[in-house]
Amino acid sequence: MLITFDHVTKQFEDGTIAVDDVSFSVAKGKLVTLIGPSGCGKTTTMKMINKLISLSSGSITIDGTDISEQDPVELRRNIGYVIQRIGLLPHMTIEENVALVPKLKGWKKEDYQKEVDDLLDLVGLEPSTYKKRYPLELSGGQQQRIGVIRALAGKPPIILMDEPFSALDPISREQLQDELKLLQKNIQKTIVFVTHDMDEALKISDEVIVMKDGCVQQIATPDTLIHQPSNAFVRSFIGEDRVKQAIETTSKRQASSVMLPLTAEVLQESTPRLPDSSPLQEVAKMMLTSKANKIILMAADGEATGWIAKDQLLKELAGIDMEVI
Amino acid sequence: MEHLQVFMDTVVSRQDLLIERTIQHLYLSFIAILIAVGISLPLGIYISRNRKVAEFYIGITAVLQTIPSLALFGFLVPVLGIGSITALVALIIYALLPILRNTYTGITGVDEGIIEAGEGMGMTQRQILWKIQLPLSLPFMMAGVRTATVLTVGVATLATFVGAGGLGDVIWRGLQSWNNSLVLAGAIPVALLALLFDSLLKFVEKKVTPKGIKY
Ligand SMILES: Nc1ncnc2c1ncn2[C@@H]1O[C@H](COP(=O)(O)OP(=O)(O)OP(=O)(O)O)[C@@H](O)[C@H]1O
Ligand SMILES: [Mg+2]
Numbered sequence: 001m002l003i004t005f006d007h008v009t010k011q012f013e014d015g016t017i018a019v020d021d022v023s024f025s026v027a028k029g030k031l032v033t034l035i036g037p038s039g040c041g042k043t044t045t046m047k048m049i050n051k052l053i054s055l056s057s058g059s060i061t062i063d064g065t066d067i068s069e070q071d072p073v074e075l076r077r078n079i080g081y082v083i084q085r086i087g088l089l090p091h092m093t094i095e096e097n098v099a100l101v102p103k104l105k106g107w108k109k110e111d112y113q114k115e116v117d118d119l120l121d122l123v124g125l126e127p128s129t130y131k132k133r134y135p136l137e138l139s140g141g142q143q144q145r146i147g148v149i150r151a152l153a154g155k156p157p158i159i160l161m162d163e164p165f166s167a168l169d170p171i172s173r174e175q176l177q178d179e180l181k182l183l184q185k186n187i188q189k190t191i192v193f194v195t196h197d198m199d200e201a202l203k204i205s206d207e208v209i210v211m212k213d214g215c216v217q218q219i220a221t222p223d224t225l226i227h228q229p230s231n232a233f234v235r236s237f238i239g240e241d242r243v244k245q246a247i248e249t250t251s252k253r254q255a256s257s258v259m260l261p262l263t264a265e266v267l268q269e270s271t272p273r274l275p276d277s278s279p280l281q282e283v284a285k286m287m288l289t290s291k292a293n294k295i296i297l298m299a300a301d302g303e304a305t306g307w308i309a310k311d312q313l314l315k316e317l318a319g320i321d322m323e324v325i
Numbered sequence: 326m327e328h329l330q331v332f333m334d335t336v337v338s339r340q341d342l343l344i345e346r347t348i349q350h351l352y353l354s355f356i357a358i359l360i361a362v363g364i365s366l367p368l369g370i371y372i373s374r375n376r377k378v379a380e381f382y383i384g385i386t387a388v389l390q391t392i393p394s395l396a397l398f399g400f401l402v403p404v405l406g407i408g409s410i411t412a413l414v415a416l417i418i419y420a421l422l423p424i425l426r427n428t429y430t431g432i433t434g435v436d437e438g439i440i441e442a443g444e445g446m447g448m449t450q451r452q453i454l455w456k457i458q459l460p461l462s463l464p465f466m467m468a469g470v471r472t473a474t475v476l477t478v479g480v481a482t483l484a485t486f487v488g489a490g491g492l493g494d495v496i497w498r499g500l501q502s503w504n505n506s507l508v509l510a511g512a513i514p515v516a517l518l519a520l521l522f523d524s525l526l527k528f529v530e531k532k533v534t535p536k537g538i539k540y
Contacts, residue, residue, distance in 0.1 A: 050445055076447035087442030091460050091535030101446050134537030150446075 001063050001157045001190045002028050003049060008058035010044055010214075018044040020214035021058070026207075029188040031181070033201040036211035036237070042194040043084060045211070046160050049192065050079045062158070077105055080151030080159035084194075086143050086167075088135035094120075094146055095131040101154035112153070119149035122179060124172075140167045148176065152183075162194045177204050198238055202226065210234050251281040251317055258316050259297050259306030266307050271296045276305050280317060283308055328506075335506035343495060347514055350491035353409065353484055354477045354518075357416035361473060365421050366466065369428025370454070379429060386422040394419065394480050398487050412481070412489035419480050420473035427469025431462025464534040471526035478519045482511075 003026040010019040019041045026032045034042040047053040048060060051072040060067050067075060080101075088097050095116050102112035120127040123145040135143055144167045151159055165173045181204050184191055195201050201208050202222040210217040210225070210233075217237075218230040226246040229235035235243060256276035272290045274283060276297035283295050293310045336343065372379035392400070397415050405411040435458050443453045482493035495511030498504070 052441065052444060073447045073449055076445055078447075081442075081445035083438060083442050083445060085436075085438035085441075087436075087438035087445075089439055089442070089457060089537075091537045093537070100448075104447055104452075136537060 002026065002061075003158065003190065003192070004061045005045075006059045006061070008045075008048065008060060009056050010041070010048060010053060011056045018214055019048070022211075022214070022216050023058075024209055024216065024219055026190055026192060028190055029184070030206040031184050031189075031191040031193060031204055032207045032209060033193045033195055033205040034209050034211060035195055035198065035201045036217075038196070040211045041214040042211060043162055044214075046162055046192055046194055049158075049160055050076050050081055077101060077154065078156050078158065080154070080156040082147050082151045082159070082161040082164040084162040084166075086147040088143055088146055088150070090135050093132050093134055094138070097135065097146060098150050098153050100150065101156075105154050107154070115153055119152055122152075122183075123149055123176065141169060141172060144168060145172075145176070156189075158190045158192075160192050163196065164193075165200065166196070173200070180204060198242065202242075210237060212237075247317065251284070252279045254278070255280055255283050255295075255297050255308060256306065258312070259308050260312070262296075262304055262306055266294060266296065267304065271307070273298055273304070275300065280313065284313060284317065287313070332506045332509060335504070336510050339495075339507065339510060343510060343514070346490060346492050346494050346511070347518075349489075350478070350481055350484075350493075350515070350518070353412055353416060353489060353491055354474070354481045357413050357477050357481070358420055358470065358474050360413070361417045361420035361424055361477075362470060364417070365424035365469075366428055369425050369466075370432065370459075372425075373429050373432035373458075374450075376433070383422070383426055383429065386418075386425050389418045390422045394483055395486070398483055402487055407488040409484070409489040411487040412484035412491075415487075416477050416481055416484075420477050423472040423476065424466070424469040427465045427472075428462065431465025431469075432458045434465070435461045460535050461538065464530055464538075467526065467530040467533055471523060471530060474522045474526060475519045478515060478522060482515055 005022050005024050008019060008022045009017065011017045022041075022045060024032075034045055036042055044053055048055055049062075049067070051067060051070075055068075062070075062075075089100075092100075095113075098116045098119060099112045102115055107115070116131065117127040120130060125142060125145060130138070130142075135146065138146065144164065148161070148164050151161065165176055168176065177200060180191070183189060193201075193204065202225070205222055207219060207221055208225050209219050212233055218225060218234045220228070220230075225234070226238060226242055227250065229238055229243065254276065255274065255278050258280070259276060271294050272286055272292050273296045274286055276299060278297075283297075286292070286295055287310055294307055296304050296307045298304045368382060372382050389397075394415070397418065398411070401411045401415055405414060439457060439461075440453060443457050448456065481491050482496060484491040485493035485497050492511045492515050496508050496515075497511075499507030499509075499511060
């Protein structure tokens with residue numbers, strides 16, 4: 001399911017502009033993360049997708065249909081939603097909580113019972129132990145897992161998750177992140193994910209949307225984001241350490257990963273040579289010491305396999321997109 | 326011991342009167358509560374979904390509550406005459422506030438996150454009311470009914486002044502004839518009834534509290 005935001009703005013009655021002219025789209029089967037400091041409008045952006053919050057202007061479409069033309073109840077039954085505050089129904093058992101949407105959709109009893117068991121297994125909670133318990137009889141982390149699987153129940157093609165793993169210990173969090181990633185790959189869920197945690201965002205996202213004060217700062221893949229933060233805010237939000245680390249990782253990349261195909265012209269000159277398994281750092285060092293503008297790379301048997309030019313290497317190390325220049 | 330003997334003699338010799346008045350008292354209280362619940366519960370649900378008017382309705386019932394009970398009976402007589410209708414109206418007016426207020430605070434007190442989850446999952450407003458808000462606020466409503474009932478059983482002793490009978494009759498007769506035993510024979514059942522209903526309804530309150538929210 002393709003979700004598209006087109007110049008969406010939300011101004012609350014009290015005048016707060018929580019979301020300011022935001023446009024982006026989430027392709028089918030992709031996991032897109034909204035990240036930004038507290039109060040930047042992540043939750044508001046997310047809640048506009050299932051119409052819990054109305055738009056002030058702009059439009060949101062899902063698979064080409066404007067959501068303003070859709071019945072909210074019908075729409076929501078096909079969009080799983082993990083709310084920031086967990087929101088389990090305290091008077092219903094875990095089983096009843098998880099089965100809620102399937103029941104609303106009119107599933108047969110044996111079908112939704114199986115769904116509940118499968119989902120509990122998925123998050124490592126033994127069905128026979130936990131099904132009949134009430135939410136308050138679970139730990140915070142366990143409740144959060146139930147909140148997550150409740151959103152998956154009923155097999156919605158779209159899932160919205162508002163800081164779904166915030167109450168989990170690092171190990172369970174990693175585990176659920178992996179599960180989520182797997183789930184999304186295997187059954188092609190379109191997921192919009194809100195988080196504060198940059199590591200989490202970089203790990204699970206196909207694309208990251210960085211927000212600040214209701215505005216989008218950058219939309220990029222985790223790799224691009226970390227190598228090419230679009231402005232000082234994004235850079236500081238990612239964290240200097242991560243940016244530096246990314247550059248370090250780049251400089252350790254093998255030369256063969258960025259080399260260009262050989263041409264007769266390059267081969268003719270007396271160009272310095274290096275093994276193509278050398279890290280980019282080595283290539284740079286060689287260029288500096290030999291004052292060369294090019295380096296020819298060769299395989300283990302000494303045969304030339306490609307070459308790197310100085311300006312290309314610079315761009316690569318600085319994390320500048322070749323196409324942009 | 327002598328006093329006790331006199332009291333017991335009074336109870337025995339007036340037992341027909343006592344039984345009749347107790348039944349009358351119960352009847353008045355019961356009907357009044359029933360009608361008050363019939364008004365306050367739906368009204369409480371209504372104002373919990375139209376919060377702008379909530380203040381207004383709760384305000385009215387609160388003002389009515391502040392009228393001294395004897396005065397309220399007095400006000401109603403010129404309008405409704407004397408008889409059980411007048412007594413019932415007065416009792417209903419008294420019972421409205423506790424039920425209305427508890428229903429309102431019960432429903433509006435349900436955690437926003439829970440409501441949001443319900444909405445987010447595609448429950449209709451009606452489903453949210455019946456499956457979330459009402460079950461979760463039922464203990465509050467019952468507490469309101471309990472308060473109202475205890476109050477009504479007490480205030481119903483004044484029904485005698487508008488000719489509606491009840492145990493107030495017995496008390497009043499005792500007072501007029503300087504018969505302390507008779508006063509007590511009327512007052513003690515009132516207190517017992519209040520206590521009885523209180524514990525009975527407390528039990529019901531516990532029963533209706535959803536399992537998951539008993540800590
Ligand atoms: N109902 C509302 N009325 C007025 N302002 C609101 C309302 N809801 C949110 N806001 C404001 O809109 C802004 C964005 O809120 P939002 O909840 O989307 O932030 P967030 O990015 O999800 O933050 P957090 O990370 O803390 O959850 C905040 O300034 C908030 O105070
Ligand atoms: Mg939020």
